[in-house]
Amino acid sequence: MGDPTLTEIVDWFRGLQDKICSGLEDLDGTASFSEDRWQRPEGGGGRSRVIQGKHIEKGGVMFSAIDGEMPEVIANGLGIEATHFHATGVSIVLHPHNPWVPIIHMNVRYFETASGLWWFGGGIDVTPHYIDTNQASRFHQRMKKACDILSAKAYAEYKPWADKYFFNVHRDETRGIGGIFFDRLNQSSGASKDTCWAFVQAVGESFLSCYTELYEDNNDKIFDESHQRWQQIRRGRYVEFNLVYDRGTKFGLQTNGRIESILMSMPPQTQWVYNHQPDPQSEEAKTLSLLRKDIDWLNYKGV
Amino acid sequence: MGDPTLTEIVDWFRGLQDKICSGLEDLDGTASFSEDRWQRPEGGGGRSRVIQGKHIEKGGVMFSAIDGEMPEVIANGLGIEATHFHATGVSIVLHPHNPWVPIIHMNVRYFETASGLWWFGGGIDVTPHYIDTNQASRFHQRMKKACDILSAKAYAEYKPWADKYFFNVHRDETRGIGGIFFDRLNQSSGASKDTCWAFVQAVGESFLSCYTELYEDNNDKIFDESHQRWQQIRRGRYVEFNLVYDRGTKFGLQTNGRIESILMSMPPQTQWVYNHQPDPQSEEAKTLSLLRKDIDWLNYKGV
Numbered sequence: 001m002g003d004p005t006l007t008e009i010v011d012w013f014r015g016l017q018d019k020i021c022s023g024l025e026d027l028d029g030t031a032s033f034s035e036d037r038w039q040r041p042e043g044g045g046g047r048s049r050v051i052q053g054k055h056i057e058k059g060g061v062m063f064s065a066i067d068g069e070m071p072e073v074i075a076n077g078l079g080i081e082a083t084h085f086h087a088t089g090v091s092i093v094l095h096p097h098n099p100w101v102p103i104i105h106m107n108v109r110y111f112e113t114a115s116g117l118w119w120f121g122g123g124i125d126v127t128p129h130y131i132d133t134n135q136a137s138r139f140h141q142r143m144k145k146a147c148d149i150l151s152a153k154a155y156a157e158y159k160p161w162a163d164k165y166f167f168n169v170h171r172d173e174t175r176g177i178g179g180i181f182f183d184r185l186n187q188s189s190g191a192s193k194d195t196c197w198a199f200v201q202a203v204g205e206s207f208l209s210c211y212t213e214l215y216e217d218n219n220d221k222i223f224d225e226s227h228q229r230w231q232q233i234r235r236g237r238y239v240e241f242n243l244v245y246d247r248g249t250k251f252g253l254q255t256n257g258r259i260e261s262i263l264m265s266m267p268p269q270t271q272w273v274y275n276h277q278p279d280p281q282s283e284e285a286k287t288l289s290l291l292r293k294d295i296d297w298l299n300y301k302g303v
Numbered sequence: 304m305g306d307p308t309l310t311e312i313v314d315w316f317r318g319l320q321d322k323i324c325s326g327l328e329d330l331d332g333t334a335s336f337s338e339d340r341w342q343r344p345e346g347g348g349g350r351s352r353v354i355q356g357k358h359i360e361k362g363g364v365m366f367s368a369i370d371g372e373m374p375e376v377i378a379n380g381l382g383i384e385a386t387h388f389h390a391t392g393v394s395i396v397l398h399p400h401n402p403w404v405p406i407i408h409m410n411v412r413y414f415e416t417a418s419g420l421w422w423f424g425g426g427i428d429v430t431p432h433y434i435d436t437n438q439a440s441r442f443h444q445r446m447k448k449a450c451d452i453l454s455a456k457a458y459a460e461y462k463p464w465a466d467k468y469f470f471n472v473h474r475d476e477t478r479g480i481g482g483i484f485f486d487r488l489n490q491s492s493g494a495s496k497d498t499c500w501a502f503v504q505a506v507g508e509s510f511l512s513c514y515t516e517l518y519e520d521n522n523d524k525i526f527d528e529s530h531q532r533w534q535q536i537r538r539g540r541y542v543e544f545n546l547v548y549d550r551g552t553k554f555g556l557q558t559n560g561r562i563e564s565i566l567m568s569m570p571p572q573t574q575w576v577y578n579h580q581p582d583p584q585s586e587e588a589k590t591l592s593l594l595r596k597d598i599d600w601l602n603y604k605g606v
Contacts, residue, residue, distance in 0.1 A: 036578065050577045058577070079319070170556040170565075236569065243546035244556060247314075253473045253547060266539065266575035274353045274361065276338065286522045 003193040008089045009110045010065045014047075016108075016204045017063040017090050021049055023208045024061070027215055030054035033061065038258050042068035044086075046237065048261040052268075055101075055219060060264030070113070074255070084114040089122070090204065091248070093265040094211065099231035099296035102128035102176065102269070103238060105265070106207045107248070108200050118193070121183040122199045123158070124207060125151040125166050127176030127238060129231045131287045133300050135217060136177040139210055140297035143180045146206050150191055150199035155298075158182045162291040168241050173291040175241050228269075230284050233276055235267035242266070306496040312413050313368045313391045317350075319507045320366040320393050324352055326511045327364070327397070331356035331519055336364065341561050345371035349388075351564040352559075358404075358522060362397035363567030373416070377558070386413075387417040392425070393507065394551070396568040397514065402534035403521040405431035405479065406541060408568070409510045410551070411503050419539060421496070423503045424486040426461070428469050429517065430479030430541060432534045434590045436603050438520060439480040443600035444515055446483045449509050452493055453502035458601075461485045466596040471544050476594040478544050531572075533587050536579055538570035545569070 031053030039045035046064030075082035090107030147155035158180035252262035278284035334356030342348035349367030378385035392412030450458035461483035555565035581587035
C-alpha cells in the first residue's frame with residue numbers, strides 16, 4: 001500500500017467520475033452525460049459533465065485537477081504560505097424530477113503544496129423535498145460505515161460539522177438531513193495519509209449506492225402539481241444556501257472560475273412564494289419540522 | 304419650505320407606498336396587495352405589501368421606519384460612531400408575467416443619527432428580459448429629469464453608479480439597462496437638505512409613470528413558451544445578483560431582518576439551464592449584447 005501519490009489520487013478521482021456517470025446513466029435510463037472539457041490558463045483543467053434526463057432532471061458530475069501559483073489572498077485565507085499548489089476533486093449535485101427523490105450532493109477533494117502541506121476534504125449531504133425518517137437513518141448508517149474506516153470517532157465529528165455547514169442561517173433551517181462534512185484532513189488527525197485516502201475513497205465509492213437506494217425507494221412514487229410546487233420552493237432554499245453560504249461557490253465566483261461549472265449546482269425549475277406556510281398537518285410541515293441540527297439520525301426512532 | 308423633518312419624511316414615504324400600491328392595482332386590474340405589518344423588537348416596523356396578479360406575477364412594495372441603537376459592527380461599516388439612529392424608506396421589485404415587460408426595482412431611503420448625521424439613498428433600475436433600446440432611452444430621459452432637480456451633473460454621476468452597482472461580476476454582465484443609484488446624499492453634495500429631499504421625492508414620484516409606460520408599451524405583446532423560458536433564465540440572473548451582491552439583501556440576511564420582506568424580491572418561476580447560449584441572430588442574443596456598462600442610453604441611436 002503506502003501513501004498515495006498525487007498522480008494516483010488524480011487518476012482515481014477521474015475514474016470515480018467515469019464510474020458514477022455510467023452508474024447514473026443506467027439509473028436514469030433516458031439520457032447520457034454531455035461533457036465540456038476546460039483548461040485553466042494558469043494550469044490544469046477539468047471535465048464538466050451534465051445530464052438532463054427524464055428522471056435526473058438536472059445533474060452535474062465534475063472532475064478537475066488544477067495547479068498553479070497560489071494567489072496571496074487565498075494563501076492568507078488558508079493561513080499558509082503562497083507556493084505552487086495542486087487541487088483535484090470530484091463534485092456532484094443531482095436534482096431529480098420526482099419530488100419524492102431527494103437532491104444529493106457529494107464532494108471529495110485533495111490539496112497539496114510544493115512546501116509539503118496536504119489535506120483532503122469533502123462530504124455527502126442529502127436534501128429531501130420530503131423527509132422519510134427511515135431513509136434518513138439508513139443514509140446516515142452508510143455514512144457512519146465510511147467514517148469508521150478513518151476512526152471510530154470520525155462520524156461523531158463529521159456529522160455535526162455537516163449540520164453546521166449545510167445550514168441556512170437566515171431561515172434557521174438545515175438544508176436537508178445533513179450527512180458528513182470534513183476539511184483539512186491530514187496526518188494531524190492521527191491517521192496516516194494512506195488511511196485518510198482509504199476513507200476518502202470510501203466516501204466517493206458510497207455515493208452511487210446511497211443515491212441508487214434513495215432513487216429506487218422513491219422514484220416510482222406518484223406526485224402531482226402540489227408536490228412539484230413544494231419541490232420548487234425547496235429548490236429555492238437550495239439556491240439560497242449555495243449563493244449565500246457555500247464556500248466552494250463563493251470561492252469560484254471570487255476567483256473567476258468557470259461559471260457554468262460552478263453554478264451547475266443550480267436547480268432547474270425553481271420558485272419563490274411570498275411567506276409560504278404549509279398546512280400544519282401536512283407532509284410539507286413535517287419535513288420543515290425535521291430541518292434542524294443535532295437530530296440523531298443514526299438511532300432515529302421518531303417521536 | 305425649509306428642511307423636512309423626520310416625521311415629514313416618514314409620512315411622505317408611507318403615503319408613497321399607498322399611492323404606488325393603488326396605481327399598481329389599477330394597472331394589473333386582477334389582484335390587490337395583501338399587507339403584513341411587522342414590528343421590530345428594537346424599535347419601529349413596517350408594512351410589507353405583496354401582489355400576485357395576472358399581469359404583475361409577483362410584486363412587493365415595502366415601507367419601513369425603524370429606529371434603535373446602532374450595532375457596533377454596522378457603525379464600523381459605515382465609518383461613524385454608534386448612536387441612536389432612524390432609517391426609513393420604500394423598496395419595490397415587480398416581476399411581470401409577460402416576458403416583454405421588464406422587471407423593475409426602486410428604492411428611496413433616509414437615514415439619520417442622534418449625533419446629527421443624515422443622508423438619503425436610493426435608485427431605480429430596469430431589467431428587461433428583452434431590451435427595447437427606445438424604451439431604455441426614454442426611461443433614462445425620465446431619470447435625467449429627476450436628477451436635474453438635484454443638479455445638472457447628478458445624472459452623470461448616478462447613472463454610472465447604477466452601471467457599477469447592478470452588475471453580475473461573475474457573469475460579466477449588467478443586471479439590465481441600469482438607471483440611477485445614489486447613496487449618502489447630504490449637504491456635502493453642495494445641495495441643501497431641502498433640495499436633496501425634492502430630488503428623492505421626484506425619484507419616488509417617477510416610479511409609477513416609468514413603470515406604467517413600460518407596462519403599457521409591452522403588456523399586450525404576444526409570447527410563447529420559448530419567451531417564458533428565457534424570462535425564467537433571466538430571473539435566475541436576478542436571483543444571483545440579489546443573493547451574491549445586493550447590499551440591502553446581504554445587510555438584511557446578516558442582521559436577522561424579516562426574511563420574507565428581504566426576499567420578496569425573489570422571482571416566481573425561475574430556472575437555471577446549464578451553459579445556455581442563445582442563437583447569435585436572436586432577440587435573446589441582442590439583449591445579452593446590451594447588458595454592459597457605459598452605454599449612453601440618453602442619446603442611444605443604435606448601431
